[in-house]
Amino acid sequence: MKSKANHWKTVRAALLIGVIASVVSTTAVWAGSISTPDVVTVATVTGPQFSTVDVPVFIRDSSGTPLGLDQPAGFHIQAYAIKVNYAPAAAVQSITFTRGGITTSLTPASESSPSSAGSISLIDSFSEATNPIPFTLNGTLPGNQVATLHVTLANTATPGTIITLTLDPSSLTQLSNDTGTVGEMVSNGALTLVNGSITVLPSVPALGHIALLVLAISLVFIAIRSRF
Numbered sequence: 001m002k003s004k005a006n007h008w009k010t011v012r013a014a015l016l017i018g019v020i021a022s023v024v025s026t027t028a029v030w031a032g033s034i035s036t037p038d039v040v041t042v043a044t045v046t047g048p049q050f051s052t053v054d055v056p057v058f059i060r061d062s063s064g065t066p067l068g069l070d071q072p073a074g075f076h077i078q079a080y081a082i083k084v085n086y087a088p089a090a091a092v093q094s095i096t097f098t099r100g101g102i103t104t105s106l107t108p109a110s111e112s113s114p115s116s117a118g119s120i121s122l123i124d125s126f127s128e129a130t131n132p133i134p135f136t137l138n139g140t141l142p143g144n145q146v147a148t149l150h151v152t153l154a155n156t157a158t159p160g161t162i163i164t165l166t167l168d169p170s171s172l173t174q175l176s177n178d179t180g181t182v183g184e185m186v187s188n189g190a191l192t193l194v195n196g197s198i199t200v201l202p203s204v205p206a207l208g209h210i211a212l213l214v215l216a217i218s219l220v221f222i223a224i225r226s227r228f
Helices: 002-021 209-226
Strands: 038-042 044-048 052-060 079-087 092-099 110-112 119-125 144-153 162-167 174-176 191-194 196-201
Touching: 038 079, 038 162, 044 052, 052 079, 052 196, 079 092, 079 144, 092 119, 119 144, 144 162, 144 196
Parallel strands: 038 191, 044 196
Antiparallel strands: 038 052, 052 144, 079 119, 079 162, 079 174, 092 144, 110 119, 162 196
């Protein structure tokens, strides 16, 4: 029974990806020119060994694109598919992708987070009528946080390791309206992607020889004073 449930879960996720990936290209129907595309950004952060690192993911709603708050009702950014490839995969023990920031309190009409070796996606769609995403039009880059990658670092992730977080530039990373009839992606010039990374830090900062000597002297001084 469990395997059958997993099968249908996989099927539903695949169908949802297919729906979002099949939105029509807006190049032929968009009358204006796109000088500043919308932007999806994965943050660049640091994290200590043996920890779980939260990596924010942002969307910037730029004016003059097919979708956005400057467009009529029905043409706002209400859905997104964001696929992140991470490497080296061996440096990641586990990874999850959840809503965050301005979408945390919203109720999605549909949501899934399919994953495979070295990649994970987040696919969300919200009804514009009941759950409008409160973007800030032309906000300061990187825009509004919409999601968070929760990355548990592997024990083998040594200090200095850089885990790249690369957005898939294919149609698996795109924005759309809630009906899926208009889509923004790299291929139609309406979307720009900014990749991120995690730099692994030592779990405890290493002390140099001088610092250790100062610490030892301080401890001796404290011990002597405590006797009087």
